[in-house]
Amino acid sequence: MKLKVDRTTLLKALAHIQSVAEKRNTIPILANVLLKAEGNTLVLTATDTEIMVVETIDALVQEEGATTVSAAILYDIVRKLRDGVDIELEQPGDDNPLHLRSGRFATSINTLDASNFSVMADKELSYRFKVSSKVLQGLIEHTRFAISTEETRYYLNGIYLHVSEGHMGKMLRAVATDGHRLARIETEVPEGAEEIPGIIIPRKTVYELYKLLDEAPETIQVALSDNLIEFVIGHVTLKSKLIDGTFPEYERVIPQNNDRILRVGKEDFSSSVARVAAISQERSCPVKLSLKKGLLTLIATSQEQGTAEEQLDEEYISYEAEEMEIGFQARYLNDITDQVEKDVEFSFSDSSSPALIKDIHNPSVLYVLMPMRV
Known part of the structure; x- marks a missing residue:
């Protein structure tokens, strides 16, 4: 050579x-x-x-x-x-x-x-379609942070891609969850993908694909079967085995009747969470949200270091429901708000039930976050 x-x-x-x-x-x-x-x-x-x-x-x-x-x-x-x-x-x-x-x-x-050198054998890939690289990038961006790293629940170690019936008809959905938070985004079903089976794309494949999409052409070719997926991105071909497992019935954990609504600017909320959470060096530092009409108080406590508190009044937030307190892990809160474009909406039921979180300016995405005791 x-x-x-x-x-x-x-x-x-x-x-x-x-x-x-x-x-x-x-x-x-x-x-x-x-x-x-x-x-x-x-x-x-x-x-x-x-x-x-x-x-x-x-x-x-x-x-x-x-x-x-x-x-x-x-x-x-x-x-x-x-x-x-x-x-x-x-x-x-x-x-x-x-x-x-x-x-x-x-x-x-x-x-x-x-x-x-052993290459992956060519197999018949029954389903073929094209998808916008920007759309594919968005599906990954909004869900990858919620992929589980717990190997015992291997079926959560990836993004679940499937076609589901939504309020606007059939939609292509990407979902990821680690049991503590769930991320879901949907988009129009590309032509040729209407009948694809539900598949779980492994975490490593997701991250390698995402890197390739940075310099990708406008359109990506996708081919898949029940156990294999292939992406053709210009002069690069990525082929991967799929996770052989059953993704849980995630829709059962999406709250339907949460009626206590908090709206707040993403930057104001994220900055406040980061400031109060700085009292603790623990990655799992809990932050308590204390809600009253027109007032949100964020509180974090560390047994070793003390307490931090910050208030956001009606200049920054909108909340008209009953008083309540609920706690979340600070990192999980910011992982979700990082995905939001500008303004975020929280829907609560009570202090022990999961919160539904939405991007006010992007109705195609939603998040679910489990509370923690504080």
């Missing part, structure tokens, strides 16, 4: 690829990136057996061939080379190191045989 490639182009591809390669796997080749020179292209592939990313870039290929090298090491070397240079890659034989040259710099990187 022998080729020349632009450093900026290669660096961008390796940035997409290297985080997929499994750095702590007992199978050494999974830490490597597969480099395949063919025609006028260099194809880079990385996988951890659950997710695979393939990217094709332009290259001046003098000798076709394939090899694998450490994804992390190759990325680190290319990242530290000067901007605007060309990189020469050459492997004179299958068992030899890969020689990398750029200007006066040269290095040799140990390789593993490309024939031992």
Whole structure:
């Protein structure tokens, strides 16, 4: 294999690829990136057996061939080379190191045989549709923070994507929950996606996909089956296994009759929560919301440090219901309000029931947050 490639182009591809390669796997080749020179292209592939990313870039290929090298090491070397240079890659034989040259710099990187690199097999993907990259980005942005990291409830370790009947007909919904908070967003069903099965996209896949969407073309091609999903994003293909499990009946936990309504500006509320929560270094610091007509008092207490309190009056809030007190974890409150554009609406029932939280300017999203004792 022998080729020349632009450093900026290669660096961008390796940035997409290297985080997929499994750095702590007992199978050494999974830490490597597969480099395949063919025609006028260099194809880079990385996988951890659950997710695979393939990217094709332009290259001046003098000798076709394939090899694998450490994804992390190759990325680190290319990242530290000067901007605007060309990189020469050459492997004179299958068992030899890969020689990398750029200007006066040269290095040799140990390789593993490309024939031992296992790619995810092509399978029939029954459902195919196109979706706006902005829409897909929004689905992830508004739900990913609520994905569970608790491995015992593996079926919560991803985003549940499905078609559901909404008040405006069939809608494509993305839902995530960790048992403490729930996030749901819906959008129009793309043409061709009307009959897709409900699927759970794993957390790692969600985050890798989100990174790719930063520089994505306007439209993304999606194909899926019951256990596999594929995204084609320009010259990059991301393929992933899906979580084999049943997502809980989340609609049962969405409150329907919460009638105590608090409206407040996102920035005012978030800043107040952050200030009172600063009294404690605990990530789970509880914040109590004490509500009266035209007045919201936020209170946080630490046994070691003391108490902090802040009031927001009718200049900042709207609340006309009965007096009540309810507590939430500060981090969970701000995780949700971070998703809100400008003004947030809280709907309460009582101090022990979940709160329904909405973005006043974006009716397509809603959040549910469980209270805690304070």
